[in-house]
Amino acid sequence: MAGWRENVREVEPYVAGEQPKQTDMVKLNTNENPYPPSPKVQEALERTAANILRLYPDPTADELVTAIADRYNVIKSQVFVGVGSDDVIAMAFLTFFNNPEKKPVLFPDISYSFYDVWAECFRIPYKTVPLNENFEICTEDYRQPNGGIIFPNPNAPTGLAIGLDAIKEILDANPDQVVIVDEAYVDFGTDSAISLLDNYENLLVVQTFSKSRSMAGMRIGFAIGNEELISCLMNVRNSFNSYTMNCTAIAMGAAAVRDEEYFRETTQKIIETREWAKKELTALGFTYPDSKANFIFASHKSVAAEEIFRKLRERHIYVRYFNKPRINNYLRITIGTREEMQKLFDALKEILGAYNGECQ
Amino acid sequence: MAGWRENVREVEPYVAGEQPKQTDMVKLNTNENPYPPSPKVQEALERTAANILRLYPDPTADELVTAIADRYNVIKSQVFVGVGSDDVIAMAFLTFFNNPEKKPVLFPDISYSFYDVWAECFRIPYKTVPLNENFEICTEDYRQPNGGIIFPNPNAPTGLAIGLDAIKEILDANPDQVVIVDEAYVDFGTDSAISLLDNYENLLVVQTFSKSRSMAGMRIGFAIGNEELISCLMNVRNSFNSYTMNCTAIAMGAAAVRDEEYFRETTQKIIETREWAKKELTALGFTYPDSKANFIFASHKSVAAEEIFRKLRERHIYVRYFNKPRINNYLRITIGTREEMQKLFDALKEILGAYNGECQ
Known part of the structure; x- marks a missing residue:
C-alpha cells in the first residue's frame, strides 16, 4: 500500500439532506424558502x-x-x-x-x-x-x-x-x-x-x-x-x-x-404559515418545541418518526429525520407554502389514520 | 487586553494583484483572458x-x-x-x-x-x-x-x-x-x-x-x-x-x-499574440524565459522593472511587479488583445526612449 494514504486527513463527512428531483414532490427537508427571491x-x-x-x-x-x-x-x-x-x-x-x-x-x-x-x-x-x-x-x-x-x-x-x-x-x-x-x-x-x-x-x-x-x-x-x-x-x-x-x-x-419590503412580506407569510401549521400538528397528535424558525421539530404521540418519515417519502413528501440520540423520534418539517403544508397534513391524516384503524 | 486575541490564528495574508477600475485602463496585471467567455x-x-x-x-x-x-x-x-x-x-x-x-x-x-x-x-x-x-x-x-x-x-x-x-x-x-x-x-x-x-x-x-x-x-x-x-x-x-x-x-x-471550438479559437489567438509580443519585447531590449503561459515574465537590460512598472501605471497600463528576491527586476505582463499589447509597446517605447535620451 502506497504511503500517501497515511497522510490523508481523516474526517467524518457531513451528510446533507437529500436533494430529490421529482417534479411533483413537496420538499420540506432542507429549510429552503418556498418563495422565489426578490x-x-x-x-x-x-x-x-x-x-x-x-x-x-x-x-x-x-x-x-x-x-x-x-x-x-x-x-x-x-x-x-x-x-x-x-x-x-x-x-x-x-x-x-x-x-x-x-x-x-x-x-x-x-x-x-x-x-x-x-x-x-x-x-x-x-x-x-x-x-x-x-x-x-x-x-x-x-x-x-x-x-x-x-x-x-x-x-x-x-x-x-x-x-x-x-x-x-x-x-x-x-x-x-x-x-x-x-x-x-x-x-x-x-x-x-x-x-x-x-x-x-x-x-x-x-x-x-x-x-x-x-x-x-x-x-x-x-x-x-x-x-x-x-x-x-x-x-x-x-x-x-x-x-x-x-x-x-x-x-x-x-x-x-x-429589497426590504419583499423580505418583510415573505418572512411574515412564513411566520403565519408556521403558526397555522402548529395548530394543525397539534390536532394531529404531534408535540413540538415552540419554533421561531422556518421549520417545526415535531414528534407524534403514538407513531414513530422514522415510520412517518418513510411513509411521507413514499408519497414524495420530504421532511428531515435524524437518527441520532435524543432526537430520533422527531421530524424536522420545513415551512412551505400554505398549499404544500396542506398536502403534508392531508398525507399525515392518511398515514396516522391507518394506524388508528380508521377508514381512509 | 481580552484573552480572545491570543486565540486568533496568525497568518501572513496573500496580497492579490490590484484591481483598478478606470475605464480607459489596459489591465495586464492578473492574467485574465482578454476575450469574453463563450x-x-x-x-x-x-x-x-x-x-x-x-x-x-x-x-x-x-x-x-x-x-x-x-x-x-x-x-x-x-x-x-x-x-x-x-x-x-x-x-x-x-x-x-x-x-x-x-x-x-x-x-x-x-x-x-x-x-x-x-x-x-x-x-x-x-x-x-x-x-x-x-x-x-x-x-x-x-x-x-x-x-x-x-x-x-x-x-x-x-x-x-x-x-x-x-x-x-x-x-x-x-x-x-x-x-x-x-x-x-x-x-x-x-x-x-x-x-x-x-x-x-x-x-x-x-x-x-x-x-x-x-x-x-x-x-x-x-x-x-x-x-x-x-x-x-x-x-x-x-x-x-x-x-x-x-x-x-x-x-x-x-x-x-x-464549447470546445470557442476554447480552441481563443487560446490559439492568445498564443499567437504571445509569440508576437515576445518579438516586440526583444526589440525593446527585454529578455524573458520562453513562456508557455498567457503572460511573459520580462526584464529590461538597462531600466529597472519597478521604474517601468510605475511609469506604465501612470499611463493606466497595469502589469505585475513582485518585490521579492531573485525576481525584483522582472515584470509579469499578461497577454491581452493585440490592440492592448500595442498600447503597451507604444508606452514602453516612450518610457524606455526617455532613458535613452531619444526624442519622442
Missing part, C-alpha cells in the same frame, strides 16, 4: 453580461458588503461575506478557536450538525453541552473553561430561541473567548444579537441568505462583528482564497438585501 | 430563472462535473470541482499534506505565491526548492524526503513548462506522496499531465476556468485524479462546506466547457 434579483440577473465574468470579482465584494452594512446599520469594515454561512463559520472556527491550552469549544449537544465536523476537520478540541429536557439552552452551562462558544439562535433543529438577556449572560461570563451566534433562522421572529455588538467586542453574529432571503442556491452568508474581529477573519480568508464570492453572488445578493 | 455562457445566463436560487444547488455539481469528465475523457468520480483552483488546492493541502513525521511539502522558491500561505494557514511544514539560474525546475531536486509536492506547469510567474517525462521522473521518485500539478496555464501550449493518470495513483492535476475559459469572475477550478484521491478530497470538502458551487457557477461552467 424580483430585484431576477432584474439583476437579466442585467448581467457574461463579459464581466472574464475579470476576477471584486475581492472586497463591496457592492454586497455595502448593502448589508446599510441594512444592519453598521460600517462596512464590520461585515464579512462568504460562500454561505457554512463558509463563514468554517473561517471563524479556523480564525478564533486556536487557544494554546487546547480548552474545548462549547456548543449544544443538539444543534447544527456541522459544528463538530469543522472541529474535527481543523483538529479543534470541543465539548457538547446538553440541552435541558425541554431542549432549551441553559446559560449557566456556559460558565465553564472553554476555548470559544457557538450556538444557533434560534437553535436547529429544535427551533427554540433564547432572548438577548440570555445571550448577554453568556457573553458576560466569557469575555476572553469569541462567542458566535449563528442566526441562520433569526428573521422568522427572533431578536438579533447585532444590537449587542457595541457592548461586546467578543461577539460575532452570523447570518445567511439561504433561508429568509430565498437564495440557498447562490451561497451567501455573512458575519457582523467589531472591526477587529472582522479583520482577523479577512486575514485568514485571504490566506485561503481571496476571491470566494463570484460576480453573480455579489450582484444578486446586493439586489436581494436592498 | 457565447454559450451568455445564453446559459439568459436561461437562468431567479426562482431556482431558492433551492440549494446540486451538491455534486453534476452538470459541471459531467461536462468536465466528458471533455477530459475521465469518469465523473475522477473530477472534483471548487471555488476557483485556489479552493481546490487549499482543500488538497488540507487533505493530502498530513504526514505524521512532519516531513516538509516541497514547491519551487519562485512559484505561485499562495502555496506558502496555505502551508502557514494549515500549519503544514514546507520547504522551497530553488529553481536553477535559468528559472527552471530541476527534477533531481525533488528526490529528497518530503510530505508532498506541488508545482505549477507551466510555472508562474516564469511561464516555463516542463515536459511529461520530467513530471514522470518526479512521480517515480515519490510514489508515497501526493504530487499536485497545478495546470492553471496549461491550455496555452503545454501537455497536460492528465494523460499520466492511468499510471500514477498519487497524481492530482488541478486546472481552472479563470484563464483559458475567460471566467475568473465565476470562480471555478477543478482537480482530476484517480477515484480514491478524489473521494478523499470530497470527504474533506464535505466536512468544510457541502455546497460550495452556486447554481450559476455550475450552469455557466458547464456551458463554457462544452
Whole structure:
C-alpha cells in the first residue's frame, strides 16, 4: 500500500439532506424558502453580461458588503461575506478557536450538525453541552473553561430561541473567548444579537441568505462583528482564497438585501404559515418545541418518526429525520407554502389514520 | 487586553494583484483572458430563472462535473470541482499534506505565491526548492524526503513548462506522496499531465476556468485524479462546506466547457499574440524565459522593472511587479488583445526612449 494514504486527513463527512428531483414532490427537508427571491434579483440577473465574468470579482465584494452594512446599520469594515454561512463559520472556527491550552469549544449537544465536523476537520478540541429536557439552552452551562462558544439562535433543529438577556449572560461570563451566534433562522421572529455588538467586542453574529432571503442556491452568508474581529477573519480568508464570492453572488445578493419590503412580506407569510401549521400538528397528535424558525421539530404521540418519515417519502413528501440520540423520534418539517403544508397534513391524516384503524 | 486575541490564528495574508477600475485602463496585471467567455455562457445566463436560487444547488455539481469528465475523457468520480483552483488546492493541502513525521511539502522558491500561505494557514511544514539560474525546475531536486509536492506547469510567474517525462521522473521518485500539478496555464501550449493518470495513483492535476475559459469572475477550478484521491478530497470538502458551487457557477461552467471550438479559437489567438509580443519585447531590449503561459515574465537590460512598472501605471497600463528576491527586476505582463499589447509597446517605447535620451 502506497504511503500517501497515511497522510490523508481523516474526517467524518457531513451528510446533507437529500436533494430529490421529482417534479411533483413537496420538499420540506432542507429549510429552503418556498418563495422565489426578490424580483430585484431576477432584474439583476437579466442585467448581467457574461463579459464581466472574464475579470476576477471584486475581492472586497463591496457592492454586497455595502448593502448589508446599510441594512444592519453598521460600517462596512464590520461585515464579512462568504460562500454561505457554512463558509463563514468554517473561517471563524479556523480564525478564533486556536487557544494554546487546547480548552474545548462549547456548543449544544443538539444543534447544527456541522459544528463538530469543522472541529474535527481543523483538529479543534470541543465539548457538547446538553440541552435541558425541554431542549432549551441553559446559560449557566456556559460558565465553564472553554476555548470559544457557538450556538444557533434560534437553535436547529429544535427551533427554540433564547432572548438577548440570555445571550448577554453568556457573553458576560466569557469575555476572553469569541462567542458566535449563528442566526441562520433569526428573521422568522427572533431578536438579533447585532444590537449587542457595541457592548461586546467578543461577539460575532452570523447570518445567511439561504433561508429568509430565498437564495440557498447562490451561497451567501455573512458575519457582523467589531472591526477587529472582522479583520482577523479577512486575514485568514485571504490566506485561503481571496476571491470566494463570484460576480453573480455579489450582484444578486446586493439586489436581494436592498429589497426590504419583499423580505418583510415573505418572512411574515412564513411566520403565519408556521403558526397555522402548529395548530394543525397539534390536532394531529404531534408535540413540538415552540419554533421561531422556518421549520417545526415535531414528534407524534403514538407513531414513530422514522415510520412517518418513510411513509411521507413514499408519497414524495420530504421532511428531515435524524437518527441520532435524543432526537430520533422527531421530524424536522420545513415551512412551505400554505398549499404544500396542506398536502403534508392531508398525507399525515392518511398515514396516522391507518394506524388508528380508521377508514381512509 | 481580552484573552480572545491570543486565540486568533496568525497568518501572513496573500496580497492579490490590484484591481483598478478606470475605464480607459489596459489591465495586464492578473492574467485574465482578454476575450469574453463563450457565447454559450451568455445564453446559459439568459436561461437562468431567479426562482431556482431558492433551492440549494446540486451538491455534486453534476452538470459541471459531467461536462468536465466528458471533455477530459475521465469518469465523473475522477473530477472534483471548487471555488476557483485556489479552493481546490487549499482543500488538497488540507487533505493530502498530513504526514505524521512532519516531513516538509516541497514547491519551487519562485512559484505561485499562495502555496506558502496555505502551508502557514494549515500549519503544514514546507520547504522551497530553488529553481536553477535559468528559472527552471530541476527534477533531481525533488528526490529528497518530503510530505508532498506541488508545482505549477507551466510555472508562474516564469511561464516555463516542463515536459511529461520530467513530471514522470518526479512521480517515480515519490510514489508515497501526493504530487499536485497545478495546470492553471496549461491550455496555452503545454501537455497536460492528465494523460499520466492511468499510471500514477498519487497524481492530482488541478486546472481552472479563470484563464483559458475567460471566467475568473465565476470562480471555478477543478482537480482530476484517480477515484480514491478524489473521494478523499470530497470527504474533506464535505466536512468544510457541502455546497460550495452556486447554481450559476455550475450552469455557466458547464456551458463554457462544452464549447470546445470557442476554447480552441481563443487560446490559439492568445498564443499567437504571445509569440508576437515576445518579438516586440526583444526589440525593446527585454529578455524573458520562453513562456508557455498567457503572460511573459520580462526584464529590461538597462531600466529597472519597478521604474517601468510605475511609469506604465501612470499611463493606466497595469502589469505585475513582485518585490521579492531573485525576481525584483522582472515584470509579469499578461497577454491581452493585440490592440492592448500595442498600447503597451507604444508606452514602453516612450518610457524606455526617455532613458535613452531619444526624442519622442
